[in-house]
Amino acid sequence: MTVSDETIRAEGLYKYFSGKNQKQPIKACEDVNLSIKRGKTLGLVGESGCGKTTVGRLLLRLIEPDSGTVLFQGIDLTLLKQREIRPFRKHFQMIFQESSSAFNPRMKVYDSLKESIKLYTQLRPKEIKEYINLLISRVNLSRGVLDNFVGNLSGGEVKRLDIARTLSIEPAFVIADEPLALLDMSIQSQIANLLLDIQQEKSISLLFISHDLRIVEMLSHWVCVMYSGRFVEYGRISVIRERSLHPYTRYLWNPMELGVSDRLPEGGCIYKPSCYLYQKRGFPLICSESQPLLIEQEKDHFVACHFVK
Numbered sequence: 001m002t003v004s005d006e007t008i009r010a011e012g013l014y015k016y017f018s019g020k021n022q023k024q025p026i027k028a029c030e031d032v033n034l035s036i037k038r039g040k041t042l043g044l045v046g047e048s049g050c051g052k053t054t055v056g057r058l059l060l061r062l063i064e065p066d067s068g069t070v071l072f073q074g075i076d077l078t079l080l081k082q083r084e085i086r087p088f089r090k091h092f093q094m095i096f097q098e099s100s101s102a103f104n105p106r107m108k109v110y111d112s113l114k115e116s117i118k119l120y121t122q123l124r125p126k127e128i129k130e131y132i133n134l135l136i137s138r139v140n141l142s143r144g145v146l147d148n149f150v151g152n153l154s155g156g157e158v159k160r161l162d163i164a165r166t167l168s169i170e171p172a173f174v175i176a177d178e179p180l181a182l183l184d185m186s187i188q189s190q191i192a193n194l195l196l197d198i199q200q201e202k203s204i205s206l207l208f209i210s211h212d213l214r215i216v217e218m219l220s221h222w223v224c225v226m227y228s229g230r231f232v233e234y235g236r237i238s239v240i241r242e243r244s245l246h247p248y249t250r251y252l253w254n255p256m257e258l259g260v261s262d263r264l265p266e267g268g269c270i271y272k273p274s275c276y277l278y279q280k281r282g283f284p285l286i287c288s289e290s291q292p293l294l295i296e297q298e299k300d301h302f303v304a305c306h307f308v309k
């Protein structure tokens with residue numbers, strides 16, 4: 001792969017938070033490595049609190065890593081001062097779960113879009129109007145909404161507006177953090193299809209974050225499965241779909257009752273307390289002795305488990 005194919009690359013990212021009243025730090029992100037090529041989607045899936053948003057914020061340098069590097073089109077963002085990053089901001093965008101928090105509810109839709117277009121593009125006033133009309137129709141909103149206040153829009157409409165705003169500055173890299181979570185089922189698939197179409201049309205590199213592997217599967221070319229701050233499985237979607245190997249990924253495909261044991265030795269593999277394979281194998285010592293590393297098991301397929309070979 002040439003560097004120019006790659007929009008974003010992270011190597012050895014770590015981020016610990018010191019929680020109040022906690023002796024141990026919260027290990028929100030440990031040894032995270034990823035790469036997203038131009039026009040491709042990487043799905044990031046895992047349960048609540050496993051560190052998905054932290055990874056997203058680290059990639060955009062909204063928070064500082066404890067260690068590790070983030071390369072955007074080959075440029076190491078972690079070496080830049082915040083003011084040196086500013087020119088790059090135009091190329092990154094984030095779509096949040098709660099799109100409404102990204103807007104002023106008392107602002108009209110037209111003015112909200114105009115504000116971000118003026119900030120990031122060189123368009124003249126007349127061109128801005130045409131551009132806004134184009135964007136609004138691209139996300140399947142009627143022109144009537146332009147005069148409405150953002151606070152009056154439905155959840156699905158605000159999400160479309162957020163996508164229009166994201167698109168308006170033609171970013172190279174977008175992070176969509178649980179963008180479907182607060183929407184009705186019927187709207188979810190419409191928004192998912194819209195995101196997919198636009199991502200392909202504009203060759204955007206997308207990090208799609210969700211706790212639902214089945215949604216991630218629909219949208220992604222590659223998938224990483226995260227558990228307690230670490231990637232436990234990472235691979236091309238066709239491989240993860242057909243031959244997922246990590247016990248946690250298998251659980252996500254096929255949730256079952258887990259007999260969680262609370263009298264386990266401390267340390268070792270982070271997944272040990274919930275791992276059916278650990279129990280099935282009779283609590284092997286190696287699982288409590290060392291954290292398995294993410295190892296390439298076959299082409300484009302990495303797994304972190306001592307018993308997957």
Ligand SMILES: Nc1ncnc2c1ncn2[C@@H]1O[C@H](COP(=O)(O)OP(=O)(O)OP(=O)(O)O)[C@@H](O)[C@H]1O
Nearest residue numbers: 017018019026028047048049050051052053054055
């Ligand atoms: N600024 C912070 N200070 C202290 N702890 C934090 C901070 N940000 C995140 N955390 C903690 O780090 C861990 C990972 O949080 P993160 O928000 O990345 O999880 P997530 O996978 O995005 O969860 P969710 O699916 O609920 O959004 C959590 O335990 C969280 O409480």
Ligand code: SF4
Nearest residue numbers: 269272275287305306
């Ligand atoms: S290393 Fe052991 S505890 Fe960890 S996932 Fe594999 S079998 Fe389960």
Ligand SMILES: [Mg+2]
Nearest residue numbers: 052053054177
């Ligand atoms: Mg989150």
